[in-house]
Amino acid sequence: xxxxxxxxxxxxxxxxxxxxxxxxxxxxxxxxxxxxxxxxxxxxxxxxxxxxxxxxxxxxxxxxxxxxxxxxxxxxxxxxxxxxxxxxxxxxxxxxxxxxxxxxxxxxxxxxxxxxxxxxxxxxxxxxxxxxxxxxxxxxxxxxxxxxxxxxxx
Amino acid sequence: xxxxxxxxxxxxxxxxxxxxxxxxxxxxxxxxxxxxxxxxxxxxxxxxxxxxxxxxxxxxxxxxxxxxxxxxxxxxxxxxxxxxxxxxxxxxxxxxxxxxxxxxxxxxxxxxxxxxxxxxxxxxxxxxxxxxxxxxxxxxxxxxxxxxxxxxxxxxxxxxxxxxxxxxxxxxxxxxxxxxxxxxxxxxxxxxxxxxxxxxxxxxxxxxxxxxxxxxxxxxxxxxxxxxxxxxxxxxxxxxxxxxxxxxxxxxxxxxxxxxxxxxxxxxxxxxxxxxxxxxxxxxxxxxxxxxxxxxxxxxxxxxxxxxxxxxxx
Ligand SMILES: Nc1ncnc2c1ncn2[C@@H]1O[C@H](COP(=O)(O)OP(=O)(O)OP(=O)(O)O)[C@@H](O)[C@H]1O
Ligand SMILES: [Mg+2]
Ligand SMILES: [Zn+2]
Numbered sequence: 449x450x451x452x453x454x455x456x457x458x459x460x461x462x463x464x465x466x467x468x469x470x471x472x473x474x475x476x477x478x479x480x481x482x483x484x485x486x487x488x489x490x491x492x493x494x495x496x497x498x499x500x501x502x503x504x505x506x507x508x509x510x511x512x513x514x515x516x517x518x519x520x521x522x523x524x525x526x527x528x529x530x531x532x533x534x535x536x537x538x539x540x541x542x543x544x545x546x547x548x549x550x551x552x553x554x555x556x557x558x559x560x561x562x563x564x565x566x567x568x569x570x571x572x573x574x575x576x577x578x579x580x581x582x583x584x585x586x587x588x589x590x591x592x593x594x595x596x597x598x599x600x601x602x
Numbered sequence: 603x604x605x606x607x608x609x610x611x612x613x614x615x616x617x618x619x620x621x622x623x624x625x626x627x628x629x630x631x632x633x634x635x636x637x638x639x640x641x642x643x644x645x646x647x648x649x650x651x652x653x654x655x656x657x658x659x660x661x662x663x664x665x666x667x668x669x670x671x672x673x674x675x676x677x678x679x680x681x682x683x684x685x686x687x688x689x690x691x692x693x694x695x696x697x698x699x700x701x702x703x704x705x706x707x708x709x710x711x712x713x714x715x716x717x718x719x720x721x722x723x724x725x726x727x728x729x730x731x732x733x734x735x736x737x738x739x740x741x742x743x744x745x746x747x748x749x750x751x752x753x754x755x756x757x758x759x760x761x762x763x764x765x766x767x768x769x770x771x772x773x774x775x776x777x778x779x780x781x782x783x784x785x786x787x788x789x790x791x792x793x794x795x796x797x798x799x800x801x802x803x804x805x806x807x808x809x810x811x812x813x814x815x816x817x818x819x820x821x822x823x824x825x826x827x828x829x830x831x832x833x834x835x836x837x838x839x840x841x842x843x844x845x846x847x848x849x850x851x852x853x854x855x856x857x858x859x860x861x862x863x864x865x866x867x868x869x870x871x872x873x874x875x876x877x878x879x880x881x882x883x884x885x886x887x888x889x890x891x892x893x894x895x896x897x898x899x900x901x902x903x904x905x906x907x908x909x910x911x912x913x914x915x916x
Contacts, residue, residue, distance in 0.1 A: 564719035570698055587719065592718065
């Protein structure tokens with residue numbers, strides 16, 4: 449039993465199969481910090497799994513909060529195989545695999561400091577997704593590649 | 603032989619990425635028909651009354667005058683609004699607002715800017731079409747187009763040409779886009795540079811993804827005999843902390859009659875200019891030298907762009 453380390457929750461959201469080491473970035477994408485944290489969040493890093501070739505995964509469980517699936521899509525930028533399970537009364541009520549289109553807007557900053565999107569212009573960074581795993585984004589403006597997603601999360 | 607009509611009316615020219623092979627062929631054919639007009643042998647002022655706004659946030663006199671000349675040949679008026687960049691920056695106006703204002707003064711904008719991606723942003727906020735005249739270390743599509751046009755004019759066909767690109771392949775922005783565009787035409791690429799100035803990995807990777815495998819070497823002699831096109835770029839002093847290292851490297855890659863002994867008789871040599879001493883003056887008198895023609899070709903190519911974007915008529 450891989451998930452034995454975390455106690456069952458009654459209601460909330462489980463984000464499972466997060467690429468190892470990315471759980472903290474998942475929290476960052478969800479906008480969880482000292483000001484926004486509410487109900488209990490449990491996180492497990494470096495948990496055994498057979499489903500990932502690396503043998504490891506991270507897991508995040510949030511009590512009393514049902515993640516909206518659109519927000520969840522952002523997670524796929526750093527954890528392309530993550531699953532989202534909505535738990536109601538201890539059972540999995542809905543389950544969903546994160547998915548993102550081939551174009552994103554406003555989630556990540558361009559890693560090129562000389563890009564027009566990084567110099568105070570009123571413009572949201574935009575990217576074409578060149579590869580999901582490992583993530584490679586091509587800036588719509590400067591056309592440079594951004595690969596270090598977690599360092600550039602907005 | 604003319605390519606199928608492509609509709610460029612009101613289109614932005616931001617990046618080579620936006621252009622298909624068919625688009626480029628159309629522009630090269632149109633540029634060919636512009637040549638007598640570019641020389642002043644024929645006159646077509648069907649675009650009289652239109653205004654080109656040259657907006658150069660960075661000095662680039664050659665590109666600016668080339669646009670200006672191309673516009674005048676077509677009867678298009680030119681206003682140089684570059685000074686606006688100084689006042690707008692001083693007043694803290696955003697670039698986007700500057701563009702919206704310049705947009706109101708003209709029918710097409712030629713933009714040079716120091717930030718990569720500025721042309722895309724300008725194209726998004728401007729009602730009128732924007733032509734990217736170089737943005738930062740980003741794209742410079744009119745240069746790429748005139749380079750391709752020069753090869754096509756000299757060689758008839760770009761497909762299958764052995765193109766050797768030599769010099770600073772790391773920082774020289776023109777060659778990145780040129781190399782990428784050449785693969786669209788199935789040219790065979792060889793990159794010659796000192797180790798420290800090699801073509802960046804992601805550019806080479808992009809080319810590989812398209813199924814080509816550029817040959818990379820630091821030895822020009824090894825590849826010169828096979829070359830159909832030798833594209834020479836400037837090696838800048840600033841790239842070398844040690845001046846003696848610069849002297850050594852720049853002399854190794856200097857093109858002269860001596861290192862062209864093994865070259866094909868119909869080899870063409872190109873250079874985006876200005877040259878410092880990458881190409882010896884003695885080469886100018888040989889039939890290999892195409893760099894001045896290349897500079898001229900910027901006029902008919904920019905005419906082709908203005909003509910098709912603004913809807914000129916023969
Ligand atoms: N009541 C609960 N409290 C906490 N976690 C739960 C609860 N119910 C299910 N989970 C977790 O939610 C995730 C999805 O549940 P599910 O039953 O679909 O798991 P599974 O069969 O292991 O599927 P998979 O691992 O392929 O996503 C799992 O990580 C599971 O451990
Ligand atoms: Mg499981
Ligand atoms: Zn960018």
